[in-house]
Amino acid sequence: MPPESLSDIPLGERVTVRHRLADGRASDAVGRITARDRDALTLHTRRGEVHIPLDAVLVHRVVQAVPWxxxxxxxxxxxxxxxxxxxxxxxxxxxxxxxxxxxxxxxxxxxxxxxxxxxxxxxxxxxxxxxxxxxxxxxxxxxxxxxxxxxxxxxxxxxxxxxxxxxxxxxxxxxxxxxxxxxxxx
The missing domain is CATH 3.40.50.1000 (HAD superfamily/HAD-like)
Structure with a gap:
């Protein structure tokens, strides 16, 4: 289960989320939180929307936007x-x-x-x-x-x-x- 604070991060914040993929490998996604419910999180990343089940989240943190x-x-x-x-x-x-x-x-x-x-x-x-x-x-x-x-x-x-x-x-x-x-x- 991911840390409780993930649910407290407001929509629109930029985060990095390390999560477990279905094949067991870990992956990182960096983007703005666009949606969240009790089961999943959606990030808008440079490569498009990424849907991450909350039970697959290993670690996360809020990150500052990089200069354009x-x-x-x-x-x-x-x-x-x-x-x-x-x-x-x-x-x-x-x-x-x-x-x-x-x-x-x-x-x-x-x-x-x-x-x-x-x-x-x-x-x-x-x-x-x-x-x-x-x-x-x-x-x-x-x-x-x-x-x-x-x-x-x-x-x-x-x-x-x-x-x-x-x-x-x-x-x-x-x-x-x-x-x-x-x-x-x-």
């Missing part, structure tokens, strides 16, 4: 590059991120395949960034524009790029940029 990985990744950049579509689709989390990066003095570049509406969106956000029209996969042209805008040479490895489309991330990596798939915080 994309924010940390871009915060270490000499130049931060994001896909404009991703930024607009996730404005609730990307706008504060862009503001934070701008305050830190990190040059910001937003790439777009269409270019339409980019200037208006950026002006409305009040950010000193520019949108570069980018044909899919044309990292050399985007990199040349970054260097021209900054009036200096920038090593490809100093550019950190994020986009929610894995093929774009892979293309950026092949060019030499540091790149990660955009995943919003949970």
């Amino acid at each position: 990985r994309i924010a940390c990744f871009l915060g270490r950049a000499e130049v931060a590059v994001l896909d404009l579509g991703t930024v607009l689709r996730h404005a609730d989390v990307t706008t504060p991120l862009l503001v934070e990066l701008e305050r830190a003095g990190t040059p910001l570049f937003l790439l777009t395949a269409t270019g339409e509406g980019a200037a208006t969106s950026l002006a409305e956000a009040g950010l000193g960034v520019f949108a570069q029209h980018l044909l899919d996969g044309d990292c050399p042209a985007a990199h040349a524009e970054i260097e021209a805008r900054l009036a200096r040479v920038v090593g490809p490895g100093l550019v950190h790029f994020t986009d929610e489309r894995p093929p774009s991330v892979e293309t950026a990596r092949e060019w030499g940029w540091q790149a990660r798939v955009f995943t919003p915080p949970d």
Whole structure:
């Protein structure tokens, strides 16, 4: 039987739970508690919902949220590059991120395949960034524009790029940029 305090942890708290699987092995799940009844617990994890019978819980503890990985990744950049579509689709989390990066003095570049509406969106956000029209996969042209805008040479490895489309991330990596798939915080 799990410790009594598990039932006292409020819904929404982030926890790590070690539990016994049906085959006898132990497994860990980390996520937010989304549901609980007298028999089971449901966690929302990075891989989806995990349903854990309470009688299988071996140990648990409340854990603090880790810093958002994309924010940390871009915060270490000499130049931060994001896909404009991703930024607009996730404005609730990307706008504060862009503001934070701008305050830190990190040059910001937003790439777009269409270019339409980019200037208006950026002006409305009040950010000193520019949108570069980018044909899919044309990292050399985007990199040349970054260097021209900054009036200096920038090593490809100093550019950190994020986009929610894995093929774009892979293309950026092949060019030499540091790149990660955009995943919003949970």
